[in-house]
Amino acid sequence: MTHQNDYTLAEEIVEKGLDAIPELMRVLINNAMQVERAKYLQAREYERTENRKGHANGFKPKTVKTRMGEITFAVPQVREGGFYPSALEKGLRSERALTITLAEMYVQGVSTRKVKAITEQLCGVEISAMQVSRAAAQLDAVL
Helix, strand or coil: CCHHHHHHHHHHHHHHHHHHHHHHHHHHHHHHHHHHHHHHHCCCCCCCCCCCCCCEEEEEEEEEEECCEEEEEEEEEECCCCCCCCCCCCCCCECHHHHHHHHHHHHCCCCHHHHHHHHHHHHCCCCCHHHHHHHHHHHHHHC
């Protein structure tokens, strides 16, 4: 990340305050995933090395529901497969803290409809009754 990018991100924080956090999180995690892919391949983008393990193959969008709303990440791909960044879980659609909160509300007797309404109001994220049920099932498995 260059100093210019750092300054631009700092300006965004000053202008938007806490509303800038989702964008900052997206930029930070996207950059971390690119670094992880470069380490996995043992070569940076467009770099030719004898130790190279494969080739970068673009990015795939992945939207994750978080406490701060939906964030769409650019997940780096590898042509030969076998790589998935550790910053994201495969199959992850919702942040773990959000999932646990949903499950806890459900276990406490709050209806799935009310859980859905509360989540939409607090997080600005629309969830389905099925997601609430899955979260409750995950909590049951842990308990």
